[in-house]
Amino acid sequence: MDRASTGQAEAVQRAAGVIGARHRGDLAGAESLLAAFPTDQARTAGFYLLAELALGLVRAQTGQSMDDLVRELSLHLATAAGPPPSPGR
Secondary structure, X not given: OOHHHHHHHHHHHHHHHHHHHHHHOOHHHHHHHHHXXXXXXXXHHHHHHHHHHHHHHHHHHHOXXXXXXXXXXXXXXXXXXXXXXXXXX
């Protein structure tokens, strides 16, 4: 494995660790892992690659297309965000 691939793998593992720590309620651990990313670019790349991997696993299990999964995810995010604020607020 070349140096770039090793760095990407470490970033993905760190991103997964952040999510795992938060899920366990270990907010200090999650913060510590977030702080361990060497740059904002590494953090972004780690979470991007983790999202791609996770969506790929879901796609393999469900047989859905990536477009359908992303559409479904977008709908869930829109629902979770709630209605937009009304004008004047």
